[in-house]
Amino acid sequence: MAIKIKTMNKISNKGLALFDERYEVGDEITDEDAILVRSAKLHDYPMGENLKAIARAGAGTNNIPVKECADRGIVVFNTPGANANAVKELVLCSLFLSSRRVLEGIEWTKTITGDDFGKQVEAGKKQFVGPEIEGKTLGIIGLGAIGVAVANAAVKLGMNVIGYDPYISVNAAWKLSKWVKKAASQDEIFQEADYITIHVPANDETKNMINAKAINEMKPGVHVLNFARDALVNTDDMIDALKKGKVARYITDFGTEALAHTDNAIVMPHLGASTPESEENCATMAVEEVMDFLENGNIRNSVNFPTVVEPRTTTYRLCIIHKNIPNMLAKFAGTIAKKDMNIENMVNKARGDYAYTIIDTNDLSEDITKAIEKQEGVIKARIIAKALF
Numbered sequence: 283m284a285i286k287i288k289t290m291n292k293i294s295n296k297g298l299a300l301f302d303e304r305y306e307v308g309d310e311i312t313d314e315d316a317i318l319v320r321s322a323k324l325h326d327y328p329m330g331e332n333l334k335a336i337a338r339a340g341a342g343t344n345n346i347p348v349k350e351c352a353d354r355g356i357v358v359f360n361t362p363g364a365n366a367n368a369v370k371e372l373v374l375c376s377l378f379l380s381s382r383r384v385l386e387g388i389e390w391t392k393t394i395t396g397d398d399f400g401k402q403v404e405a406g407k408k409q410f411v412g413p414e415i416e417g418k419t420l421g422i423i424g425l426g427a428i429g430v431a432v433a434n435a436a437v438k439l440g441m442n443v444i445g446y447d448p449y450i451s452v453n454a455a456w457k458l459s460k461w462v463k464k465a466a467s468q469d470e471i472f473q474e475a476d477y478i479t480i481h482v483p484a485n486d487e488t489k490n491m492i493n494a495k496a497i498n499e500m501k502p503g504v505h506v507l508n509f510a511r512d513a514l515v516n517t518d519d520m521i522d523a524l525k526k527g528k529v530a531r532y533i534t535d536f537g538t539e540a541l542a543h544t545d546n547a548i549v550m551p552h553l554g555a556s557t558p559e560s561e562e563n564c565a566t567m568a569v570e571e572v573m574d575f576l577e578n579g580n581i582r583n584s585v586n587f588p589t590v591v592e593p594r595t596t597t598y599r600l601c602i603i604h605k606n607i608p609n610m611l612a613k614f615a616g617t618i619a620k621k622d623m624n625i626e627n628m629v630n631k632a633r634g635d636y637a638y639t640i641i642d643t644n645d646l647s648e649d650i651t652k653a654i655e656k657q658e659g660v661i662k663a664r665i666i667a668k669a670l671f
């Protein structure tokens with residue numbers, strides 16, 4: 283029986299080509315084993331009993347009900363860093379667009395007619411003067427894959443860069459240029475920066491982080507960039523600040539009709555990750571994650587379960603998604619022993635309220651998954667036979 287993969291949004295063929303003849307892939311698939319998605323909202327999507335995994339070919343997973351998926355034993359993956367360079371390049375482009383009045387100048391030039399075109403251009407160009415970014419201060423909130431890439435590039439462009447990220451990963455810290463100054467708070471960024479760019483996930487903590495109060499703390503004439511998510515910025519407050527001139531420029535990938543028609547706002551149609559390179563990177567990584575999970579039970583780059591990656595050495599692998607509560611392993615071992623199965627390898631990892639256990643064995647008792655699922659705290663159990671793959 284084929285393994286069914288449902289695609290939502292346009293997933294690059296470079297990734298989809300990795301699925302071989304054992305897989306059935308497409309946007310019409312029903313009763314799917316896994317979903318590949320980009321920005322489509324899955325909060326109201328009816329997830330079936332057979333669904334085991336959702337892979338977000340991209341970074342942000344706020345379009346997926348991650349916690350509900352964990353409760354149902356559905357592993358949600360994303361593709362960390364796979365589209366970071368694409369976003370970094372658009373942020374750099376936007377730093378220039380927000381400073382130099384290039385877009386207005388281009389629009390104005392289109393309106394000029396006549397033999398004295400050159401003369402009119404030279405006379406009118408003074409309306410489009412804008413500052414250079416070299417020597418200015420860029421404040422970055424969120425130093426993950428994108429924030430670090432933007433920070434390092436901005437340092438090379440001669441900007442003073444300050445960054446704020448109370449949860450910075452060791453990996454990101456290793457990659458960050460030593461010239462990036464560490465801010466002790468968001469307020470420090472608001473108060474010191476001429477340009478502010480945000481690169482955090484949308485969640486309860488970050489929602490509305492740029493609102494009237496935050497804007498009030500910023501320097502007059504600040505430039506604000508939002509290539510992260512709409513929920514992070516209070517759009518009404520931003521429109522108000524643009525109208526008053528407190529914010530000189532707001533450039534975002536996440537607009538509204540009102541914002542798109544406000545002077546000094548530049549609204550892009552969510553283009554951050556829209557490059558062939560990043561679409562291919564994201565799709566390839568997402569497909570590899572899903573295949574390894576469906577075929578081997580390995581979990582890497584999940585946002586709701588721990589990383590567990592073990593080489594296959596036995597004929598069968600029992601994969602158990604369960605609550606992170608005491609005595610689970612003893613119960614599994616007891617159940618397995620009762621079925622006369624011998625454990626060759628066992629790995630258990632927890633993440634928050636949830637845990638994942640892989641048990642490798644060369645024995646199989648037909649109803650082992652049912653017996654395991656009867657244990658309190660078990661969400662889902664699955665047996666994968668190596669011979670099938």
Ligand SMILES: NC(=O)C1=CN([C@@H]2O[C@H](COP(=O)(O)OP(=O)(O)OC[C@H]3O[C@@H](n4cnc5c(N)ncnc54)[C@H](O)[C@@H]3O)[C@@H](O)[C@H]2O)C=CC1
Nearest residue numbers: 341342424425426427428447449481482483509510554555
């Ligand atoms: N415009 C577009 O097309 C794209 C937008 N994005 C958005 O950008 C976000 C960031 O992407 P990546 O850098 O790849 O993710 P990432 O996970 O590598 O980095 C996010 C960083 O934000 C930090 N963070 C979390 N809460 C914070 C807080 N309250 N204050 C300061 N820092 C905080 C984390 O510690 C982490 O270092 C994504 O969650 C997504 O919403 C990502 C890719 C494309």
Ligand SMILES: O=C(O)C(=O)COP(=O)(O)O
Nearest residue numbers: 320321340341342555556
């Ligand atoms: O990766 C992300 O978080 C993005 O926002 C990219 O979205 P997209 O895949 O281009 O719909």
